[in-house]
Amino acid sequence: MKGYCMKPGPFRYIAAQSVEEALDVLASAEEDVAILAGGQSLVSLMNLRLARPDIVLDINRVPGLATVQADDSGARIGALARAAVVERDASVGRYVPALITAIGHIGHPQVRNRTTIGGNVAHADPSSELPGLLACMEGTVTLASASRGAREVGWDEFFISVFTTCKEPDELVTSVNFPMAPGWRYAYDEVATRHGDYPLAGVSMGLRVDGGVVQEARVSVVGVADRPVRLSSVEAAAAGQDASAALARDMAGIARTECPASDDAHVSAEHRRWLAGTLVSRLMASMVDAA
């Protein structure tokens, strides 16, 4: 009988001391392994017994995975870097400020003190902020395994569906990469019922503007589908246009048509699409003002 639960079911606990040891455990385990980083999603799911791993592989003691690097080519965040650390990192703030904004919407300070960038992305929650920003920035995720070494995959290959990624069972996310190219600026905004909750819709926007004309635009939305969605019609409509209030209105209108969405118990699909448009228009206004 399925009961009401507050304690996890039985599991084996292994605390890896190195990346190699963690990869060996992943490669040799014949049972279901859950990787414990910040534990902000995993532990709740285990307490509710919705997650029933046979082995919990704790990587919190693994050295070298909590690196934070940022420069004009972007930010490379080690999988174990805590959201709160990245949020306060001066170089990230200087080179990829949109990442700081997006992190500020993840839960509350107590959650961000524990949650990791790698865990957040690997969990692949369709309402989560960072996968949306990664999609907008054409970001990548670095994976490592004992037998095949490291590989870097693009966001589009990485995110498959709800809580599902291309990560193989023997692989570990080692870093998350938010690339910057010359002339690009990014921003993030969202609407949630209460600050820090999963957004009803969250929009990331990238713009390359030259001489008041949008050369290229990238727009992604989270909270509306089973993974982050790029709004390619909105992007196409912006390219080559004057960065103006009229363009912002046009982009919002297209977003409200193009954005997928479905009803749930709290908001309608129509409302979510409207919010995507509103956020597109607000981000355009703020980015053009800031330019």
Add this chain to the structure above:
Amino acid sequence: MRTDTDRPGLVGSSVKRVNDPRLLVGRGRFIDDISMPGMAHATIVRSTIPSGTVTSFDVADCEALLVLGVDEIAAATRPIPCVWIAPGQEQVEVPVASRQVRYVGQPIGIVVAPSRAEAEDAVECLAIDLAAEDGVADSLQALEPGAPLVYPERGSNIGVEFPIGDPSELVEEAMASAAVVVSRRLRIPRIVPSPLETRGVIADWNPGLEQLTVWMSTQTPHHVRDHIAHSLRLRADQVRVVAGDVGGGFGSKEHLYADELLVCLAAMRLGRPVKWIEDRVEHFTATFHGRDAYHDARLAMTEDGTFLAIHTSITGNLGAHFSNVGTGPFRVSAVMLPGPYRLPVAGASIRAVFTNTTPTGAYRGFGMQEAAWVRERLVDEAARELGMSAIELRRKNMYRSDELPLVTPTFQEYDSGDYGRALDLVDARVRAYAPAPPASARIRQGIAVATHVEFTGLGPSKAQDIVGFRLGGYETAVVRMEPDGSVFVSSGVMGMGQGIETTLAQLAADRLGVPLERVRVQLGDTGVAPYSAAGSIASRSMTVGGGAVVRASTALREKILRIAGAKLEVSPSDLELVEGQIHVKGDPRTGTSLEELVTRAWLGLDLPEGESPDLECKYVHEPLNISYPYATHAAAVSVDLDTGQVAVDAYWVAHDSGVVVNPMIVDGQIMGGVAQGLGIALFEKMLYADDGQPLSTTFMDYLIPLSSDVPTMVMDHYETPAPHIPGGMKGVGEGGTIVAPAAIGNAIAAALPEIAEQILETPLSPGRLWTLIHKAGLHDG
């Protein structure tokens, strides 16, 4: 806080709460802080279907210390009695366990193991078959022809129907004669009480003494003790209930649940202590909910806005069975519907409906939040229809202070106060408010008020009996001066974070002329505290319990002065007791030390003829009437037309709760109450699928306000002492929650006149508001 009374002494002083230092450094003693040698842990087995039958309950190869299934539990227990019985209510007790399941969360068994995790593992090995049937969650759907029947043998889902107040002919006559009748269907959804500490219990059976000791997070230790003894067929003296620190209750811990009883039964069977802590997921379905009613309401008036009549037809959702209070909240909605207004005709009809949901019971506000929502929304809608200021319309219809006391058409004897003054104070605050202009043209701002009169304290006992409430309305205090001159105070009311230990100590110290730190207040232990039928419910701890402490302390003071008078050979009435000294009034040189007098009295010395040596007084306070505090609140809100988000920018309260014993604690009660009211207004709703499957089961899908959502509040207090209460206090625990949703709802309506008439249901979440805004065409162009 500002009060217009400045008294010397401890009453009226914002002394710091006596328990806080201990709690703030983590030395609280909540249920989960207690561990005992040999203690085992329980988990409750619950129905996972809204409706059906337990066809088998097989322990199989389950590894546990103890498993009790439905049949064993039913055989070992007597049903738990209902406490508030409505006219015509047939179900007056509820079996502890039954093969018929009527809601998700209904207990059907208990499993005990060395740890909670192992108990939960063991549940997974049980072979339980549930045969599911169709269920229904919504009270109106439950009344439709062909709806699934919660009790098929009854032939209908109506639990009981009865009227309140003026007869319907009188109501209809008044409605027909009115120039304007504002008529709406309003809805107040289901609320999950959500105290910080969920329920919890440790039970320990001593087989030698045949004594059951129960540590429980409860608001009503004696009441729970009585029902445990009844259900387990024990004598009352065999059960001792001890409530230590309680991390909030809000009404949800004011009775005995089957869960706690199962833990007692398990401890008796095992002969070792058993602990159970309610998990948050359990709390969403196993703890009784609050609210859940539809109101088809009408407010009638003349062309100039003079109110003629108010009436509401209440369809209240009982859940799967009558809770201990049953129709109580719906009834209180009805009797408090008129509020502070001169309404010559007032009445209600109540239709209480069974559904396949968790039973509904007490939650802070107890029917009065619903009444305020219904009445105050109707008043604002009336002002809009009449083209009058909503404040003027209220002022015109409010009882003047010289009209009090009076009896309303719904039989409430309003005691005292000046309702218009609260309105005036808030009106002045609102007029002085200069909000920052909105950041964009897509932000709308609105300000509005709401006002109410509140029923606090309960009692007198005979009045409780008349309305079918089988709960004594009195409260008892014992006040004792020990041989060292320190003071012990005990009462059957209960602390649950509201600060009652501090305020009762203030009352006693003030009357006995001793410093606050010389007074200790002991509550919550049926082995120590005097009997209390009702415990801490209905904002009664200070009015009824405090009244008893005032009288017992006064009696003890008089006894001390009689002894001192005999010793000093002066009349006791010429003596005063100040800072540990007793002396002739105005002459500090002539006197005796209190401590010396007390020490000798307990030795049996220096006593006048006929005076006993014990310096202990007990007083049973049976109040002559309910006390009726009142308030006006105002909210200023911003609404984002594009997102549907609401921010509460500013909030004002003007309040009269009689004599304020501790202004800081009163402020805290009101602020906390408003925060919960804001949650009701904007966030909170327990969601069910149509068949009764719960959809809100964690704080991810049931939102409560965060500190960042709650605005700073500006408060004005003034004091009209309660004429029937020793000390003059009126209750203050619930007012914030009662009226805040209406104030915020009215402010949102003021911001959005295009959809104001559709602001009828909470929560006013982004999803609900955006849809109304969208349909009104405010997104066009």
